[in-house]
Amino acid sequence: MNTPFRLPDDPRRAKADVEREIAFHLEQRAREFEAQGLTPEAARQAALASFGDRERVLAACADERAETLRRRSRLGWLAELRQDLGGALRGLGRAPGFALVAILTIALGIGANSAIFAVVRSVLLAPLPYPAADRLVQLWTDERASGRATPEWLTPPDFLDWQRENRTFQSMAAYQGWGPDLTGDGEPEALQGGTVTAGFFATLGIRPALGRDFSLADDDAAAPPVVIVTDGFWRRRLGADPAALGRPLTLIGEPWTLVGILPPNFRSPALTDAEIWRPYRRPATSGCRRDCIVLRAIGRLKPEATMVQAHQDLATIASRLATEFPETNRGRGVWLIPLHDQITGTSRAALVTLAGAVGLVLLIACVNLANLLLVRGASRGRELAVRAALGAGRGRLLRQLITESLLLAALGGALGLALAVVAGGALSSLVPPAVRAVQRIRIDGAVVAFTALVTVLSGLLFGALPAMRSVGVNLMEVLRMASRPGGRRSGRLRHGLVVAEIALSVMLLVGAGLLFRSFLAMQRVDLGFRTEGVVTASVTFPRARYQEPTRAVAAIEDLLGRLRAHPAVAAAEAVDQAPLSGGGDQDTGMTAPGEPKPELGGGVWYRTVSTGYLQVLGFRLVAGRMFEPADQSSSGIPIVINQETARRFWRDRSPVGRELVDDDGNRATVIGVVADGRPDGPREPVKPEMFVPIGRFPVRGVTLVLAPTAGREAALAAIRETLRAVDPLVPIAGTSTLEAAAREAVALPRTYAGFVLAFAAVALLLAAIGVYGVMAFSVTQRHREIGVRLALGAAPAAVRRMFLVEGARLAGWGALIGAGAAAALATGIRSLLFGVGPLDPVTFLAVPLLLGAVTLVAAWIPAARATRIDPLSAIRAE
Amino acid sequence: MAGSDLFTGSLDLLILKALSWGPRHGYAVGRWIRDTTEEEILVQEGALYPALHRLERRGLVAEEWGLTDTNREAKFYRLTAEGRRRLRDEAERWGRFARVMRLALDATAEAP
Numbered sequence: 001m002n003t004p005f006r007l008p009d010d011p012r013r014a015k016a017d018v019e020r021e022i023a024f025h026l027e028q029r030a031r032e033f034e035a036q037g038l039t040p041e042a043a044r045q046a047a048l049a050s051f052g053d054r055e056r057v058l059a060a061c062a063d064e065r066a067e068t069l070r071r072r073s074r075l076g077w078l079a080e081l082r083q084d085l086g087g088a089l090r091g092l093g094r095a096p097g098f099a100l101v102a103i104l105t106i107a108l109g110i111g112a113n114s115a116i117f118a119v120v121r122s123v124l125l126a127p128l129p130y131p132a133a134d135r136l137v138q139l140w141t142d143e144r145a146s147g148r149a150t151p152e153w154l155t156p157p158d159f160l161d162w163q164r165e166n167r168t169f170q171s172m173a174a175y176q177g178w179g180p181d182l183t184g185d186g187e188p189e190a191l192q193g194g195t196v197t198a199g200f201f202a203t204l205g206i207r208p209a210l211g212r213d214f215s216l217a218d219d220d221a222a223a224p225p226v227v228i229v230t231d232g233f234w235r236r237r238l239g240a241d242p243a244a245l246g247r248p249l250t251l252i253g254e255p256w257t258l259v260g261i262l263p264p265n266f267r268s269p270a271l272t273d274a275e276i277w278r279p280y281r282r283p284a285t286s287g288c289r290r291d292c293i294v295l296r297a298i299g300r301l302k303p304e305a306t307m308v309q310a311h312q313d314l315a316t317i318a319s320r321l322a323t324e325f326p327e328t329n330r331g332r333g334v335w336l337i338p339l340h341d342q343i344t345g346t347s348r349a350a351l352v353t354l355a356g357a358v359g360l361v362l363l364i365a366c367v368n369l370a371n372l373l374l375v376r377g378a379s380r381g382r383e384l385a386v387r388a389a390l391g392a393g394r395g396r397l398l399r400q401l402i403t404e405s406l407l408l409a410a411l412g413g414a415l416g417l418a419l420a421v422v423a424g425g426a427l428s429s430l431v432p433p434a435v436r437a438v439q440r441i442r443i444d445g446a447v448v449a450f451t452a453l454v455t456v457l458s459g460l461l462f463g464a465l466p467a468m469r470s471v472g473v474n475l476m477e478v479l480r481m482a483s484r485p486g487g488r489r490s491g492r493l494r495h496g497l498v499v500a501e502i503a504l505s506v507m508l509l510v511g512a513g514l515l516f517r518s519f520l521a522m523q524r525v526d527l528g529f530r531t532e533g534v535v536t537a538s539v540t541f542p543r544a545r546y547q548e549p550t551r552a553v554a555a556i557e558d559l560l561g562r563l564r565a566h567p568a569v570a571a572a573e574a575v576d577q578a579p580l581s582g583g584g585d586q587d588t589g590m591t592a593p594g595e596p597k598p599e600l601g602g603g604v605w606y607r608t609v610s611t612g613y614l615q616v617l618g619f620r621l622v623a624g625r626m627f628e629p630a631d632q633s634s635s636g637i638p639i640v641i642n643q644e645t646a647r648r649f650w651r652d653r654s655p656v657g658r659e660l661v662d663d664d665g666n667r668a669t670v671i672g673v674v675a676d677g678r679p680d681g682p683r684e685p686v687k688p689e690m691f692v693p694i695g696r697f698p699v700r701g702v703t704l705v706l707a708p709t710a711g712r713e714a715a716l717a718a719i720r721e722t723l724r725a726v727d728p729l730v731p732i733a734g735t736s737t738l739e740a741a742a743r744e745a746v747a748l749p750r751t752y753a754g755f756v757l758a759f760a761a762v763a764l765l766l767a768a769i770g771v772y773g774v775m776a777f778s779v780t781q782r783h784r785e786i787g788v789r790l791a792l793g794a795a796p797a798a799v800r801r802m803f804l805v806e807g808a809r810l811a812g813w814g815a816l817i818g819a820g821a822a823a824a825l826a827t828g829i830r831s832l833l834f835g836v837g838p839l840d841p842v843t844f845l846a847v848p849l850l851l852g853a854v855t856l857v858a859a860w861i862p863a864a865r866a867t868r869i870d871p872l873s874a875i876r877a878e
Numbered sequence: 879m880a881g882s883d884l885f886t887g888s889l890d891l892l893i894l895k896a897l898s899w900g901p902r903h904g905y906a907v908g909r910w911i912r913d914t915t916e917e918e919i920l921v922q923e924g925a926l927y928p929a930l931h932r933l934e935r936r937g938l939v940a941e942e943w944g945l946t947d948t949n950r951e952a953k954f955y956r957l958t959a960e961g962r963r964r965l966r967d968e969a970e971r972w973g974r975f976a977r978v979m980r981l982a983l984d985a986t987a988e989a990p
Binding site: 017018020021022024025028029032050051052053054056057060061064065067068071 | 903904905908909921922923924925927928930931932934935950952953
């Protein structure tokens, strides 16, 4: 027996197989009888006779055989899969370079997608960590009628009315920040905390792990002071001692009884750094009226209520209040935002952009691989033709080729997932801190499932086309002209894929360029004050021991005086709210006597400052003068305003010497004007601002602003030292530098730009590899033609030009299509841009130029090789 | 169907034995059995084929299509690993059976 080969298994062929087998037997047996001397006819009869009942045998065999074939086809695909996988592994082993490039390419593409999916899922798709979190809503007032573009906080009386009269909410709760100083055992410490109305935790669906929640009785102003703390605080400061429940903590110099400890996994949707919570004690008696915007609020919708119904419900209440209290509530509406959107909404645009970017990278990787496989398939044409001749069906070959692609994809996907897990820690930098505090980013089963899905899809995407092309070529053709693999058609396909790859790269590069230029523009923004080397530290002199605000101011002045005398400090000033720290206070009632009230509402943002603050931070004086020490105690209220305030009240006239009057009749005199700045960060618009001397507008808490002589640490030590001398019970809270705050303000845009830029670089590299691959293959294929051309006297430069022109044509089409698509998509990332338009001409010019240059280099190498072909050997090789 | 066989089940074992030297087609298997058993076992040659297909279904033999020495296409059978194991076990069982039957039938004395 020699050369065994298999026929395709088909149960329907069972009977025919058996018939063939029996015919063979009878024939051989007859020959045996013939050899014994019988005539052919007698031999045939004898063979039949010794065989027995042919029909019965046939039937019995056919039954058995059909069963065998049925079973085999059930097991067959497994065996074939094993065979295909084995073949695929051997095939990759024979081309290790190709395998390595392919696996790394796909790993990069899939890894990036898995990582970004993990972020998108954790932030945008996963529910917030509260029971039935989709029922939670952030409640705002809508002041758009008075010109405020953004949602506003609530006043306590309005909140109480909403809470009492609504019919669509199961519960509502309001909250605001709280910063008590903890004294007693251990170092004094400035805590971050929150003030909440009863039901805040219940609204979130959270119960204290130990002790009790706040009750309505705790909201009474006369109730004994109580607090609830986080699990983290309980472990950190109280040694996780359950007996701490019921004991007092000394906060702001008074005893507060600890009544509850929150569960370890509790994460607050707002005030995310808060460790300690106290009840909001009876807002109605707080003296805060309907013009006192101090609360934020959340609500839990009733199970059957919709957002629309809730909005109508509250809007009805709001319009009643507007009629009843037109002074304060006219035009004040309701603005509801699902809590999930409230928290994650700001990162949506960026994450969607990143997801798009990694999707493009994967697409480019797939196109690149498809191209590599096409080239490889062309050179494997002969192998496939031989296998087909040996009986492998077209479907079987297709399956084998796709198995190879899926194997590549699976290896790449596994590596990609590993990359994503390794990168996991860095991923949280893609999310704003406020989101990070609530939603954790994890690589879990869903990410693995996503990776598997993407892996299979990419395997099919980059494998199907080349496989069908390889199997679809006329096999006889390939066998006959063995030395000319691939044809004109597959050449066109390869070129098309490279154009697609270049176009996709252009889209990514344009996106990266726009984001990067936005980041640069943010860096260049003039904040209006200096940040270099400025150290900040917050201190608060508590009401308990500094009943009179002027005593707190005296303590601050004392502290500043001692600091200025300290050798480690060049200058020391104070401000109630440091720039770049968010928030600030706004006075909405300012008017200029004799001038029309500014059209749009929105007041002047004010800061209380020590007299040297503006000079130390380098504010630029435009008119008038800066503060002098005497301004702290002058009879009037001297103020310095910025240009925006001047424009708003007096347009083009000089404001120096003019007055502003507030609601209570206090008159302030403008003594100077400083240039506009952006105290809230480079992305925020310029606002009307004014500065008031701390002595005329006393505050208890300030941020110290220091210019150190010898480094940050020495300056901080100086603060600790002098503060101990002024008041040993007052802690330092939140030390930082303005530089760090400025960096933080652009941290996310920088991260986004960095990520997209990295993706774009990968895309550019892949595109270059694609161009190189196609050109190199083209040179190999046209080896003989080039030889003939050179032999006929073509100049090498002309040959090189031929290939460079081909490369330039690919780049040109790719850049054109890519730029068009990018222009269409760029408006989608408008919200992420700053200082550049979505159709920024610099980006749209620079990207195609860069891409053209890279493409030409990628085409140059194979083109140069073409000129070195030896005409004689090229022609002889045929 | 193998009712005319001398011993039921013996045919299967003989087929496995016939294949123990390597792949053979059905006709060659039948010829070996005829030759070595003095044509006692395989009275009706056709009975061979249901037995072969039964063995194949049970996974004791596997088929291969191939060319004979005279370049005819034919279906060859070969032992699988399972078939080889079965051959060893059955041959041993038959040996024991034959020995005790011999002992019993050759007995010259009545049992005590």
